[in-house]
Amino acid sequence: MALSLLSASVVAAACTENLDGGAACPALCPEQSEQFRDTTFEAVVLDSSIAGFPALGIGSTLLLANRPDTLVTRVILRYDVLTTAYSPNGVGAVDSITTVDSVYLRVPLDSTGRRGTTPVTIEAYDVDTTASDTVPAVLRSLFRPDRLIGSLSITPSATADTMRIPLSKTVLAAKIAAKTRLRVGLRMVGNAGQLRMRGFILGTSATTLEYDPATDTTYRPAIVAAQTTLPGAPEDVNVAYSTYSLIDVGSPGPGANTLLVGGMPAYRSYLRFNVPRRITDSSTIVRADLVLTQRPSLFGNASDTVALYPLVPNATSDVTDLRRAIDLAAEGRLVSLDTALLVPRDSGQKVLNVLALARSWRTLNTAVPRALALRVGFEGALPAELRFFSSEAAPAMRPKLRITYLPKSEFVLP
Amino acid sequence: MSLHQQSTNSPRFRRIAPPMRGSLLRTAVVTAAFLAPAMVQAQGTLGALGFGYPVNGMSTRASGTAGAFGDIDPLSPINPAALGGLTRTVISAQAEPEHRTLTFGNLREKTASQRIPLLAVAFPARGGVAVGLSARGFLDRSYTTVTSGTALIDGTTLATTERLTMRGAIGDIRAAVGWQIGNRARVGVGGHIFTGENTAVRERTFADTLKFGSTLDSSSVTYIGTAVSVGGELRLVAGFSAAASYRAGNSFEARIRDTTRASGSVPARLGGTLRYDGIPGSSFAVGFEQVKWSDMQSMASSRTTAQDATNIYGGAEVAGPRYRGIPILIRAGYARNQLPFSTTSQAVKESRISGGLGIPIARDNASLDLSIQRANRSLVGVNAKEAAWLFGIGIQVRP
Numbered sequence: 001m002a003l004s005l006l007s008a009s010v011v012a013a014a015c016t017e018n019l020d021g022g023a024a025c026p027a028l029c030p031e032q033s034e035q036f037r038d039t040t041f042e043a044v045v046l047d048s049s050i051a052g053f054p055a056l057g058i059g060s061t062l063l064l065a066n067r068p069d070t071l072v073t074r075v076i077l078r079y080d081v082l083t084t085a086y087s088p089n090g091v092g093a094v095d096s097i098t099t100v101d102s103v104y105l106r107v108p109l110d111s112t113g114r115r116g117t118t119p120v121t122i123e124a125y126d127v128d129t130t131a132s133d134t135v136p137a138v139l140r141s142l143f144r145p146d147r148l149i150g151s152l153s154i155t156p157s158a159t160a161d162t163m164r165i166p167l168s169k170t171v172l173a174a175k176i177a178a179k180t181r182l183r184v185g186l187r188m189v190g191n192a193g194q195l196r197m198r199g200f201i202l203g204t205s206a207t208t209l210e211y212d213p214a215t216d217t218t219y220r221p222a223i224v225a226a227q228t229t230l231p232g233a234p235e236d237v238n239v240a241y242s243t244y245s246l247i248d249v250g251s252p253g254p255g256a257n258t259l260l261v262g263g264m265p266a267y268r269s270y271l272r273f274n275v276p277r278r279i280t281d282s283s284t285i286v287r288a289d290l291v292l293t294q295r296p297s298l299f300g301n302a303s304d305t306v307a308l309y310p311l312v313p314n315a316t317s318d319v320t321d322l323r324r325a326i327d328l329a330a331e332g333r334l335v336s337l338d339t340a341l342l343v344p345r346d347s348g349q350k351v352l353n354v355l356a357l358a359r360s361w362r363t364l365n366t367a368v369p370r371a372l373a374l375r376v377g378f379e380g381a382l383p384a385e386l387r388f389f390s391s392e393a394a395p396a397m398r399p400k401l402r403i404t405y406l407p408k409s410e411f412v413l414p
Numbered sequence: 415m416s417l418h419q420q421s422t423n424s425p426r427f428r429r430i431a432p433p434m435r436g437s438l439l440r441t442a443v444v445t446a447a448f449l450a451p452a453m454v455q456a457q458g459t460l461g462a463l464g465f466g467y468p469v470n471g472m473s474t475r476a477s478g479t480a481g482a483f484g485d486i487d488p489l490s491p492i493n494p495a496a497l498g499g500l501t502r503t504v505i506s507a508q509a510e511p512e513h514r515t516l517t518f519g520n521l522r523e524k525t526a527s528q529r530i531p532l533l534a535v536a537f538p539a540r541g542g543v544a545v546g547l548s549a550r551g552f553l554d555r556s557y558t559t560v561t562s563g564t565a566l567i568d569g570t571t572l573a574t575t576e577r578l579t580m581r582g583a584i585g586d587i588r589a590a591v592g593w594q595i596g597n598r599a600r601v602g603v604g605g606h607i608f609t610g611e612n613t614a615v616r617e618r619t620f621a622d623t624l625k626f627g628s629t630l631d632s633s634s635v636t637y638i639g640t641a642v643s644v645g646g647e648l649r650l651v652a653g654f655s656a657a658a659s660y661r662a663g664n665s666f667e668a669r670i671r672d673t674t675r676a677s678g679s680v681p682a683r684l685g686g687t688l689r690y691d692g693i694p695g696s697s698f699a700v701g702f703e704q705v706k707w708s709d710m711q712s713m714a715s716s717r718t719t720a721q722d723a724t725n726i727y728g729g730a731e732v733a734g735p736r737y738r739g740i741p742i743l744i745r746a747g748y749a750r751n752q753l754p755f756s757t758t759s760q761a762v763k764e765s766r767i768s769g770g771l772g773i774p775i776a777r778d779n780a781s782l783d784l785s786i787q788r789a790n791r792s793l794v795g796v797n798a799k800e801a802a803w804l805f806g807i808g809i810q811v812r813p
Binding site: 406 | 463464465555565567568580612613614616618620624625626627628629630631633634635668670675676713714715717718755
């Protein structure tokens with residue numbers, strides 16, 4: 001975390017105004033207006049970039065990618081409870097499943113995230129183990145030929161909205177018979193490509209395991225959603241580990257003097273401001289821009305447009321953990337903060353409209369730091385990032401607030 | 415004023431001293447709050463610059479003579495001596511809407527203002543003494559301006575619209591005593607409290623509402639000041655009498671949130687009237703007043719100039735046709751006034767021509783006064799002219 005305390009040097013200048021008036025003003029309007037004032041200053045007293053977003057189980061999409069020079073990911077799906085019985089006639093007596101047929105992983109896709117025009121192979125591995133299975137290194141070691149249980153060759157750019165990956169009937173039947181669990185690891189091999197999978201829908205894993213409980217196709221398939229149970233873990237952690245991804249090759253960290261938003265793994269950036277109370281409390285702010293100096297990023301889809309979403313941290317200063325403060329932040333759209341569209345490869349000054357946020361500071365509890373956090377769209381499933389100079393960069397590059405305000409005045413006296 | 419009242423307060427000074435009617439005093443609720451005007455569809459005005467338009471709160475009778483009878487009218491709270499010799503209790507209320515048309519080059523803007531310029535009660539005491547309590551409008555400052563323009567912000571010229579709404583007034587609450595001395599003279603003294611409030615609300619909007627937020631700001635000021643007035647009226651030769659009054663202003667403060675932000679003095683005023691009523695049923699008067707509005711200059715910013723004013727006027731009241739045996743009074747008058755506040759070194763000039771009627775109703779127990787005034791205002795150096803119609807209606811009850 002980069003922490004900097006900056007002296008806020010305020011340079012204010014009066015704007016010029018020209019009031020042309022209706023019939024009577026300004027000749028007959030002696031109550032002159034205060035002039036709008038512009039100020040651009042280094043208001044950021046604390047900024048930092050924090051990794052690990054979104055939290056497992058929160059993101060609605062996952063990226064399965066094989067771009068060896070840029071991004072390589074894997075996806076883990078856990079089916080700790082398998083359907084082991086069925087009703088042969090749909091009703092009545094229940095029989096144990098002794099054989100299975102048509103075993104697939106049904107994977108919903110977000111077609112906006114597909115990339116690659118040459119065929120790739122999606123491989124599915126049995127990654128169940130008695131070792132510490134939340135450790136990425138342990139899981140990666142299980143992607144070996146003897147554990148390969150299915151594969152599918154596709155061309156990413158030609159995929160529809162669902163992908164069905166066939167799995168070994170023998171393996172699944174054995175696990176059902178043994179009443180054990182199935183844990184599947186997916187990876188993409190062959191040519192370069194990527195697919196964006198839908199991770200969760202309404203809090204439940206979107207990827208399902210489907211199989212026929214008998215060889216007779218008149219029976220409806222059993223559909224099993226991913227779910228898992230970690231010893232002593234709360235329910236949200238269990239949901240998180242039912243479907244998640246591992247990153248083998250990702251984006252670099254923020255480095256010095258840099259605020260990073262997005263990337264793989266995804267970062268969010270937090271900026272805390274110190275704005276003079278004569279502006280927030282004793283004036284009306286009519287324009288507020290956060291001016292950031294962008295650094296070009298070459299990671300991933302550097303030429304694609306990336307949506308930059310503002311977040312409004314509203315925890316009091318009692319919450320000193322910035323990660324926690326960001327987790328508790330509200331979406332910016334709730335206070336009418338708009339989304340900005342930026343291109344990672346660009347550089348130079350970028351202006352974010354934070355007018356609604358700045359105007360809210362007057363009534364904000366004084367115990368709540370005046371702050372803003374930033375995230376990207378498709379966070380955690382977007383191979384792109386935005387980099388900005390932080391408050392530790394050279395003065396000309398630091399984040400600044402540009403505010404136009406109208407001081408309050410007792411204009412009632414003629 | 416009805417014929418009956420005119421006769422009881424004529425320079426022929428009949429001393430009648432009915433008992434004081436305290437119940438009326440107790441029930442008379444007279445506050446400056448009643449005097450605050452209500453504006454409709456207003457724009458900037460010539461008349462209401464600075465601290466506002468000098469309403470002058472005269473009775474409808476005096477308004478019908480363009481103010482010429484103000485110094486000799488017991489219900490116009492100007493000269494306390496005019497109360498002397500009052501024989502009956504009088505309760506008076508009136509309204510005086512004003513319709514203004516401001517012409518600025520080729521543009522014309524119309525405004526309307528509703529005012530209650532005067533509430534008054536006067537009652538006789540013993541020995542030719544009468545007491546009057548009144549609340550009148552002093553300065554009316556109510557208007558709305560909508561101004562379009564541009565603002566240069568960070569090198570970009572932006573279209574803006576500003577709407578300024580000003581509401582409020584300063585009232586003059588007076589308690590006065592008049593005494594008739596013999597048949598030739600009356601004297602009086604009064605104490606004044608000048609109080610009121612102005613509230614300004616300013617809204618500014620930008621054409622680009624996505625990037626720029628609007629502003630809404632308000633500011634209020636309250637005024638408090640005091641003054642003492644004295645006056646006299648003397649019977650001269652047959653048919654002629656002269657009246658004079660003087661108001662000495664004390665401190666006058668403008669307070670914003672309990673803090674005195676500006677102070678000055680209540681403007682001193684000197685007035686004089688020569689009256690002739692040698693023709694039965696008729697009265698004629700000419701007069702002047704000088705008001706030292708510059709006493710308020712220290713309360714204003716440099717954008718407003720307060721200039722001393724000299725106003726002159728003449729008017730007549732004659733008996734017309736009878737209605738149920740009592741003559742209807744017909745009034746007319748003319749005045750040239752200087753308005754106190756301006757945005758330049760020049761004063762706003764006003765000429766006013768007036769007419770009116772005094773109609774008896776309920777025999778001599780009540781009367782209805784009507785007035786109509788046409789005022790024309792101009793300011794040298796500003797291509798603006800303002801014309802106004804003021805319609806007065808007053809009712810007097812003499813229980």
